[in-house]
Amino acid sequence: MTEARKLAAILVSDIVGFSRLAGADEDRILARMRTLRSDLIDPTISVNRGRVVKRTGDGSIVEFRSVVDAVRCAIEMQQGLVERNAGLPPERRIEFRVGIHLGDVVEESDGDLMGDGVNIAARLEGIAKPGAICLSEDAYRQVKGRLDLTVSDLGQTELKNIAEPIRVYSLEVGAGAQASPPPAAAAAPVAAQPPRLSLVVLPFASLGAGPEHEHFVDGVTESLTTDLSQITNAFVVARNTAFAYKGKHVDATQLGRELKVRYILEGSIQRGGSRLRVNAQLIDATIGAHLWADRFDKPMADPFDTQDEIVSRLANQLRPELMAAEARRAEHEENPDSVDLYFLGLQVFGKGGVDNIRRARELFERAVALDPGNVDALVGAARAGVILGAIYGFDDRASTLAEAETLLIKGISLAPRNFWAHLWLGFVFIHTNRAQRGIGELEQAASLNRNLGAAHAWIGLAKIVMGRAEEAEAHINEAFRLAPAESFGFMWWHLLGVAKLHLGADEEAVALFRRSIDTNRNYPLSQFYSAAALALVGRLDEARAEAKSALALAPNYSIARFRNAREGDNPVFLRQRERIAEGLRKTGIPEE
Numbered sequence: 001m002t003e004a005r006k007l008a009a010i011l012v013s014d015i016v017g018f019s020r021l022a023g024a025d026e027d028r029i030l031a032r033m034r035t036l037r038s039d040l041i042d043p044t045i046s047v048n049r050g051r052v053v054k055r056t057g058d059g060s061i062v063e064f065r066s067v068v069d070a071v072r073c074a075i076e077m078q079q080g081l082v083e084r085n086a087g088l089p090p091e092r093r094i095e096f097r098v099g100i101h102l103g104d105v106v107e108e109s110d111g112d113l114m115g116d117g118v119n120i121a122a123r124l125e126g127i128a129k130p131g132a133i134c135l136s137e138d139a140y141r142q143v144k145g146r147l148d149l150t151v152s153d154l155g156q157t158e159l160k161n162i163a164e165p166i167r168v169y170s171l172e173v174g175a176g177a178q179a180s181p182p183p184a185a186a187a188a189p190v191a192a193q194p195p196r197l198s199l200v201v202l203p204f205a206s207l208g209a210g211p212e213h214e215h216f217v218d219g220v221t222e223s224l225t226t227d228l229s230q231i232t233n234a235f236v237v238a239r240n241t242a243f244a245y246k247g248k249h250v251d252a253t254q255l256g257r258e259l260k261v262r263y264i265l266e267g268s269i270q271r272g273g274s275r276l277r278v279n280a281q282l283i284d285a286t287i288g289a290h291l292w293a294d295r296f297d298k299p300m301a302d303p304f305d306t307q308d309e310i311v312s313r314l315a316n317q318l319r320p321e322l323m324a325a326e327a328r329r330a331e332h333e334e335n336p337d338s339v340d341l342y343f344l345g346l347q348v349f350g351k352g353g354v355d356n357i358r359r360a361r362e363l364f365e366r367a368v369a370l371d372p373g374n375v376d377a378l379v380g381a382a383r384a385g386v387i388l389g390a391i392y393g394f395d396d397r398a399s400t401l402a403e404a405e406t407l408l409i410k411g412i413s414l415a416p417r418n419f420w421a422h423l424w425l426g427f428v429f430i431h432t433n434r435a436q437r438g439i440g441e442l443e444q445a446a447s448l449n450r451n452l453g454a455a456h457a458w459i460g461l462a463k464i465v466m467g468r469a470e471e472a473e474a475h476i477n478e479a480f481r482l483a484p485a486e487s488f489g490f491m492w493w494h495l496l497g498v499a500k501l502h503l504g505a506d507e508e509a510v511a512l513f514r515r516s517i518d519t520n521r522n523y524p525l526s527q528f529y530s531a532a533a534l535a536l537v538g539r540l541d542e543a544r545a546e547a548k549s550a551l552a553l554a555p556n557y558s559i560a561r562f563r564n565a566r567e568g569d570n571p572v573f574l575r576q577r578e579r580i581a582e583g584l585r586k587t588g589i590p591e592e
Helices: 018-024 026-047 067-085 116-127 137-143 210-228 239-243 252-259 303-330 338-350 354-370 375-391 397-414 419-430 435-448 453-465 469-482 485-502 506-519 524-536 540-553 559-564 571-586
Strands: 004-015 051-055 059-064 096-107 132-136 151-157 166-172 198-201 205-207 263-272 275-284 289-299
Touching: 004 018, 004 067, 004 116, 018 026, 026 051, 026 067, 026 239, 059 067, 059 116, 067 096, 067 132, 067 137, 067 166, 096 116, 096 137, 116 132, 116 166, 132 137, 137 166, 198 210, 198 239, 205 210, 210 239, 210 263, 210 303, 252 263, 263 303, 275 303, 289 303, 303 338, 303 469, 338 354, 338 375, 354 375, 375 397, 375 419, 397 419, 419 435, 419 453, 435 453, 453 469, 453 485, 469 485, 485 506, 485 524, 485 571, 506 524, 524 540, 524 571, 540 571, 559 571
Parallel strands: 096 132, 198 263, 205 263
Antiparallel strands: 004 059, 004 096, 051 059, 132 166, 151 166, 263 275, 275 289
16 A cells, blocks of 8 residues: 655544534534535635545545645635524524644545544544634644734643643634735735635526526536536635525625625526527626627527537636636736746746746736645646747757646646646647647647537647548637637637648648737747748738848747657658748748
C-alpha cells in the first residue's frame, strides 16, 4: 500500500445530539441534513478549497492546505447554521461542534488520512461547545495574526488518548467572532461577505406555450446551474434553493444578502411557433447593477439538443464575464492573494498582444508562488508560455513547450478533473509531434466539460497535422456550435482556413482568414496564413501588406521558424505545409 506523510490542516465537525434529534423525527432531520449538506456545508468547503476525506454519518473530516481556509470555512458554516436556526425551538436546532488542528498526517493510497493530525482534530471537536470551534495551539498560531477572532484561551488541556496536553483556544461564533476585514472594508467581517464567484441561477421565466414549455425552461435552468458549478472556485447555489424563488419578484441586493452571493443570473425563454427567444442578464448583487445581458433567437429542434445549445452558449459567455468581474474586484485589493492574482492575469491575458501576455504570465507565476496548489494559475502560466513561444515566436519554442508540459502535468496531478489542464496539454502534444496523444487529452477535456469548444476545434487541428485535413471541418463546426462565434470565432475561423489551405482550397481559405483577422487583430498566425493564401491565389500586393502587418506583431517570424514549428511528420501534412511555406516566401517573409 502506498502512503505518504504530509502537513495538513484538518477540520472535524459533528452534530450536537444527533441521536436525540433523529430519535424525535428521523425523516425530518435527515431531510434537513441533506439540504444543509447541498446548500451550505459542501459549497462552503468547496469555496474554501477543502477536500472531504470522510463522512462520519452526522459529521465529516476535511483537509485544507491552509489553516486560514479551514477557519474561514468553519466560521461560515457556523454562521450559516445560526441563520438557519433562527426562530426554531432549541430541541429542533442543528448545531455543530468543530475542531481544527495543523499537524502531521499519513495519506493512504485511497486518499484517506490517518495519524495524530486527524486524532487531535477529532478530540478538539469533542470538547467544543455547541456552535463553537476549538483550535489547537499549532492551528491558532497560523491564524491569530491574520484573523481578528474573539477567542477563549482554554489553556493546557488533556485530550483523550493523546499523550501530551495541548493548549486549546475556543472560538464561539455566536459571541461575535469574525474574520479580519479587508483593508477597503474595515467595518464588515470577511465571513459576512459573499465568497468569490458566488452565483445563483434563478429559474428562467417561461413565456407562453404551456406546461411542456415550462418543463423545457426548468431543464435549461438546472443544466446551466450544473455547468456553471464546474467553474473552478465557483460557489453556485443549489437548484432546490434557487427554485424556491421561482415566479417571485425579488430585489437583487436583498437576494444577494439572503443567499450570500455576489452575482445573480436571471432570464426568460419565450416560444413563438417553432422559434425560441432567450433573454439572460447577469447582475452584481452587491450593488444591484447589470453586468452583462444577451438576447438571441433559436429554432426549436429536438428539446434536449436545443437545451444543450442554449446552455452551452450561455455558459461559455458567462465564464469570461464572471472572471472579468472578479478581476475588477481584485484590482482594488491592497494585498491580492493567489486567486486575486489569477483573476487579474486572466483579465490582462484577454487583452491580447505580447506585452499583455507577458504581464499575464508574471501574474500567474506570482499566484503560483503564493499558492503552489492553484492549478488554474499553473495552467495560465503554461498557456502564456505556449503562446509566447509557439505562436508569437518571442521565446524559445522547444523550451517553452517543455516548461508548459511540466506545469500542465503537475496541474493534472493536483486536480485530475481540471479540464483546462487537459485541454492545454493536448495542445502541447499536438505542437510536439504527438497528435494522437493530443486527441486523447482533448477528448478527456471535452468529457469533463461538454461546453468546451476549443477541445473540438483542436481535435480538428490534430487531424490536419495527421494529414487528414478533410476531417477537420466537422470538429471545428462543433466548436462553433458550442462556443459563440463573437467570443471565440477568430480561432475557429483560423483553423477552418488552415484546413482549407491544406486541402488546396485557397480562395476559401482567404475568406476564412479575413473573418478571423476581422474578429481579432492581435493574432499574428491568422495574418501570416492569410498572406500565404493571398500569395497562392496571385494577389501579391495584398499578400505583402498582410505579411508586413503580421511581422509588426511577431517580428521574429521567418520561413525557418515556420518549418521548425512543424507539428507532425505525416508525409501528406509535410507536402501541404511546404506549399504554404512557398506562399510565405512570395510575400517577403525572411528566410531566417
